Amino acid sequence: MDPTTxxxxxxxxxxxxxxxxxxxxxVMTRLSAPVTAKMIEGLRPGQRVLDLASGVGDPAIxxxxxxxxxxxxxxxDQVEDxxxxxxxxxxxxxVSNLEFRCADAERVDVPPASYDHVTMRFGLMFMPDPVACLxxxxxxxxxxxxxxxxxxxxxxxxPWAAIPVSVLRRHVEVPTPPPEAPGLFAFADxxxxxxxxxxxxxxxxxxxxxxxxxxxxxxxDEYLRFLCDLAGPIALLLKQVSEASRARVDAxxxxxxxxxxxxxxxxxGRVWVLSATRP
Ligand SMILES: C[S@@+](CC[C@H](N)C(=O)[O-])C[C@H]1O[C@@H](n2cnc3c(N)ncnc32)[C@H](O)[C@@H]1O
Numbered sequence: 001m002d003p004t005t006x007x008x009x010x011x012x013x014x015x016x017x018x019x020x021x022x023x024x025x026x027v028m029t030r031l032s033a034p035v036t037a038k039m040i041e042g043l044r045p046g047q048r049v050l051d052l053a054s055g056v057g058d059p060a061i062x063x064x065x066x067x068x069x070x071x072x073x074x075x076x077d078q079v080e081d082x083x084x085x086x087x088x089x090x091x092x093x094x095v096s097n098l099e100f101r102c103a104d105a106e107r108v109d110v111p112p113a114s115y116d117h118v119t120m121r122f123g124l125m126f127m128p129d130p131v132a133c134l135x136x137x138x139x140x141x142x143x144x145x146x147x148x149x150x151x152x153x154x155x156x157x158x159p160w161a162a163i164p165v166s167v168l169r170r171h172v173e174v175p176t177p178p179p180e181a182p183g184l185f186a187f188a189d190x191x192x193x194x195x196x197x198x199x200x201x202x203x204x205x206x207x208x209x210x211x212x213x214x215x216x217x218x219x220x221d222e223y224l225r226f227l228c229d230l231a232g233p234i235a236l237l238l239k240q241v242s243e244a245s246r247a248r249v250d251a252x253x254x255x256x257x258x259x260x261x262x263x264x265x266x267x268x269g270r271v272w273v274l275s276a277t278r279p
Pocket of ligand 1: 010056057058059077079104106120122126127
């Protein structure tokens with residue numbers, strides 16, 4: 001698929017769930033806190049940070065707190081509806097050392113060699129050309145500056161996404177893209193993630209596995225709402241289910257996630273957090 005089509009699909013996918021991300025922002029912030037903590041642990045007061053695929057502002061807002069006083073964050077996303085909420089969130093939290101700009105992460109126009117850190121949480125896997133994207137971002141970093149990227153590991157360790165997709169496969173046609181095509185699990189393979197970073201010119205590459213409780217709900221209904229409101233690519237598949245089958249599909253998803261969670265939707269997730277340096 002050509003890059004323009006991928007980007008348009010990404011735009012449509014995430015724009016459709018922007019209001020859901022707003023609704024669930026506090027839950028997502030809490031569930032993904034271990035990933036955020038790992039990504040921003042090296043940030044220091046006074047530093048400049050560029051955050052890509054910022055969504056509704058996490059981890060950009062956390063990064064802005066960490067680099068205060070004296071530092072600042074520029075957050076970038078291609079969906080303005082996500083960013084307008086991110087701005088509201090930052091204002092409400094009293095965080096003023098950050099700015100959000102609507103732009104394509106692969107072509108963001110910033111002065112070269114001007115940032116101490118680049119962060120990108122759950123974004124790299126959706127880029128049509130991740131090497132070009134990272135090469136461009138490397139150019140934005142000062143020499144010795146670092147990038148911190150979080151991506152999902154494979155479906156085998158992310159049942160919060162794998163279970164609904166396997167149920168959906170029984171009811172609608174779920175495309176099986178080539179393993180390296182943009183998508184949730186495009187960087188499940190740590191070797192590929194590190195190779196892409198190396199090819200983009202980064203050094204001192206270090207990857208850690210971070211575990212999260214990705215889903216922790218009392219009821220199946222809550223989990224279904226979470227999926228439909230937030231999980232862009234899965235939400236799209238759910239929309240393809242016919243009205244006649246929808247109740248059955250929902251019931252199967254709830255039954256299988258509850259069985260996995262020991263009686264309720266309680267599901268782990270595993271993430272790679274990679275850090276690397278611009279030589
Ligand atoms: C899964 S969300 C992650 C949001 C946030 N970083 C987080 O971890 O909560 C993915 C985000 O990537 C953005 N995105 C996808 N492709 C992009 C591109 N080419 N340029 C900028 N943003 C992009 C989407 O609009 C969406 O907000």
